[in-house]
Amino acid sequence: MELIDRYLNAVEFWLPSAQRADVVEELSDDLRSQVDEREAATGRALDESAVVEMLKQSGHPLAVAGKYLPQQYLIGPALLPLYRFFLKVFVLWILVPVMTLIVAPAAVLGGENPIAALVATLCQLFYAAVFSVGVVTIVFALVEQNGLGAKTFEHWDPRKLPALRLPGVSRVRSIRPARKQSVYGAIFALTCSVVFTVWWLGVLRGDTIYAGEGVRIALSPVWLRLYWPILAISLVGIAVDFARIYMRDWAWLTAVRIATACASLGVAVLLFVGSPWVDITAPGMSAATHAAVAGWANLVVEFSIFTTAAIVLAGAVVEVRALLSARP
Numbered sequence: 001m002e003l004i005d006r007y008l009n010a011v012e013f014w015l016p017s018a019q020r021a022d023v024v025e026e027l028s029d030d031l032r033s034q035v036d037e038r039e040a041a042t043g044r045a046l047d048e049s050a051v052v053e054m055l056k057q058s059g060h061p062l063a064v065a066g067k068y069l070p071q072q073y074l075i076g077p078a079l080l081p082l083y084r085f086f087l088k089v090f091v092l093w094i095l096v097p098v099m100t101l102i103v104a105p106a107a108v109l110g111g112e113n114p115i116a117a118l119v120a121t122l123c124q125l126f127y128a129a130v131f132s133v134g135v136v137t138i139v140f141a142l143v144e145q146n147g148l149g150a151k152t153f154e155h156w157d158p159r160k161l162p163a164l165r166l167p168g169v170s171r172v173r174s175i176r177p178a179r180k181q182s183v184y185g186a187i188f189a190l191t192c193s194v195v196f197t198v199w200w201l202g203v204l205r206g207d208t209i210y211a212g213e214g215v216r217i218a219l220s221p222v223w224l225r226l227y228w229p230i231l232a233i234s235l236v237g238i239a240v241d242f243a244r245i246y247m248r249d250w251a252w253l254t255a256v257r258i259a260t261a262c263a264s265l266g267v268a269v270l271l272f273v274g275s276p277w278v279d280i281t282a283p284g285m286s287a288a289t290h291a292a293v294a295g296w297a298n299l300v301v302e303f304s305i306f307t308t309a310a311i312v313l314a315g316a317v318v319e320v321r322a323l324l325s326a327r328p
Contacts, residue, residue, distance in 0.1 A: 003051045004031050006161040007061060014065035014081035023068050031058065048159075055158040074141040079187075083140045086191055090132040099125045102278070102297045103210050103217060117215065124210060135195045143187065143245070190241035197234045203227065209278075216281040217297070222274030226267055233263050254319050261316035268309040277301040 008031075012024050034054055038046055046054075058064065066077030075083050099121060107117040207224060210217040223230075240256050271277065276298045282290060 001035070001046075001051055002164065003048065003055065003158055003161070004028075004035070006164055007031070007055050007058075007158060009164060010061035010161050011065050014062055014085075015068060019068055023065075027064070031055075052158050061161070074137065075144050079140055079144055082187060083136070086136055086140075086188065087133060089188075090136060090191075090195065091129050095125060095128050095132060099128075101300045105293055105296065107210060107215050107217075121210070131199075132195055135198055136191055139191045139194050140187075143190075186241050186244035190238060190245070193234055193237040193241055197231070197238060200227075200231055200234060214282060214284050218279045218281070220274070220277050220279050222271060222277065225274070226270060229263070229267055233260055233267065236260055254322055258316055258319045261312050261319065264312050265309060265316070268305055268312070271305055272302075275302065277305070 008024050008028055011027060012020050015023055031054070035046055035051070038050065038054070060078070062081050063078045066080045069077060069080050069084075103124070104118065104121045107121045108114045203219065203223070207219040208216060209219065236256070237260055240253060240260065244253055276294070278294070278297045278301055280290065280294045280297060282293075285293070
């Protein structure tokens with residue numbers, strides 16, 4: 001049955017690679033045995049609603065996968081797979097690219113000692129990773145301590161699981177119920193907002209991103225001029241994302257998110273016209289090398305701002321459609 005296959009596929013996604021085959025095989029045998037028993041008892045094949053009810057009794061894929069992971073005290077099994085996934089996002093998908101594309105080239109090319117500059121960059125990457133891991137852990141611990149670890153997935157619907165990818169078909173289309181606020185998205189957005197806000201609060205004390213071996217990378221004045229609007233948007237985002245976890249279906253949350261997205265787009269426009277965005281000071285670097293490194297760093301920042309603005313705009317369009325299609 002497709003629902004069972006989608007369920008197993010969703011559980012497999014959150015499992016460590018070493019355990020996936022054994023766990024999925026065990027879970028598959030158990031579910032199909034339940035199907036056989038129920039069909040033998042009723043004398044007919046199970047319809048979709050019966051399969052949905054059976055899968056609900058088995059538990060949400062995240063909760064099921066969490067049972068096979070090491071037990072934690074601060075973060076329970078229901079949120080543990082999501083926690084591990086977010087750590088990968090912040091460290092491997094955000095910190096490493098920023099350090100590799102912006103900080104490392106400027107530090108190595110502009111420093112008097114390239115080896116020492118590279119070591120200093122790696123140390124800074126380590127400190128930034130520790131900071132991100134600490135903030136993400138605190139956010140998830142607070143979510144868990146508020147009782148959301150067990151309650152988050154009580155009202156899930158198996159029909160909302162991702163469709164299976166079949167050979168020769170890009171994606172199986174399925175009919176889904178009316179859109180609701182995703183708890184995954186709410187927790188992810190809350191974590192991103194908290195990490196950014198904690199870092200942004202430190203910007204007011206100093207705009208330096210990197211300093212060492214004769215190289216200094218700092219934010220340009222345009223960021224400081226927009227400091228308070230960016231902070232206000234971030235704080236509102238934290239409040240809204242935290243509320244979404246408890247009240248995922250409230251229309252006013254969607255309206256606030258649309259307003260926040262519009263404000264974010266306005267800030268993005270002001271940032272675009274305020275280039276350059278990064279100032280690099282390196283007395284030991286030649287003029288040509290300095291121009292090339294500064295141009296590359298600002299190009300990366302420009303691409304990041306544009307990508308973020310595009311994502312915010314797409315999210316705002318989706319939220320507007322959801323608000324217009326909401327029924328009392």
